[in-house]
Amino acid sequence: MGERWVNEHRRDGYTRRAKKEGYRSRAAYKLMQVNKKFRVIHRNDIVLDLGCAPGGWSQVAANIVEAKGLVVGVDLDQVDPIPGVTLVRGDMTHEITQASVRACLGGRLAHVVLSDMSPSISGNYGLDHFRSMQLSKLTLDFGLPLLSEGGHLVVKAFEGGEMTAFANHIKTRFARVKRFRPDATRKASSELYVVALGYDGRGPPEWGDFLGEDADDEEGSDDW
Ligand SMILES: C[S@@+](CC[C@H](N)C(=O)[O-])C[C@H]1O[C@@H](n2cnc3c(N)ncnc32)[C@H](O)[C@@H]1O
Incomplete structure (x- = not known):
């Protein structure tokens, strides 16, 4: 961390x-701003928060x-206990972590899925976008x-060439899909x-070649 970043x-x-x-x-203010505009989370809801550290x-x-x-x-990282929150430590790409999260729901479905998961930043714009x-x-x-x-779903993404295709896939499963850049970003x-x-x-979208070699086929098909 450089001196400039710290300042x-x-x-x-x-x-x-x-x-x-x-x-x-x-980051807490980013979710508050999302929720103020779109009202995704309500009292009594069940919420999944993927990539939640520090909380x-x-x-x-x-x-x-x-x-x-x-x-x-x-989260991959340890998170100190938070009242009202059940915490799982693990890598979301691993089946064992996914099974632990499912077990926490005890057969119930969530009302909201949040993901603020972020890859380790390499500084290479294209690579970070892809990850x-x-x-x-x-x-x-x-x-x-x-x-x-x-x-409802709120998912973080870094801008780049696959964004439009990603949004178009989400549109096949949701009534409304919006992009939002909170003031706190x-x-x-x-x-x-x-x-x-x-x-x-209806479950996850049919991804076709998304993130594969022909991933930019759908570019420009919608002005979301
Ligand atoms: C920007 S931080 C989240 C901040 C959080 N929303 C908050 O309000 O405190 C991104 C998090 O994603 C987590 N993450 C990235 N890849 C992950 C993975 N494969 N499984 C679980 N967590 C992951 C990182 O460990 C990191 O803590």
Whole structure:
């Protein structure tokens, strides 16, 4: 971490606010801004939070769903306990982690699937975009079979050539699909969130060659 990054981080209003208001990350404000605009999470909901460390989104979700709801948070990293949140430590690409998350739901379906999963940043724009798309795709492949009909999805992605095709695949399963860049996202970041509302219950999209050699075939087919 360079001196410049540390200074910018200190100056950042959301970082200071998170510290003052007891949130574990400035990312908490991104989910608050998503939820203010799209109303994805409600009281009593069951929420999956993939890539939850250090826990800002899970804190926000737990506050909204209240005691009768459930938040299941998963991350590669250790997360300190959060009231109202069931935590799983593991790699979401591993079946054992996926099985643990399913076990936490105890046969119930989630109302909302969130994913703020982010690959380790290499600095290579194309590579980081590709890895982020792989995590986004994983979110749908794992999360949609666990999402109830009418449920909502919020998934992070880094801008790049596969974004339009990704959004078009999501559109085959949701009534409304929007892209959203919260004010709390850093200006220099290429991240955005895909907010998908009203799941039709049909399971993951048929991906075809998405992320394969012919992945950009669908480019330009929709102005989402
Ligand atoms: C930007 S952070 C999430 C911040 C979080 N939403 C918050 O509010 O505190 C991204 C997280 O994704 C996690 N992650 C990346 N790949 C993962 C994977 N394959 N399985 C589980 N977690 C993963 C990282 O460990 C990291 O903690």
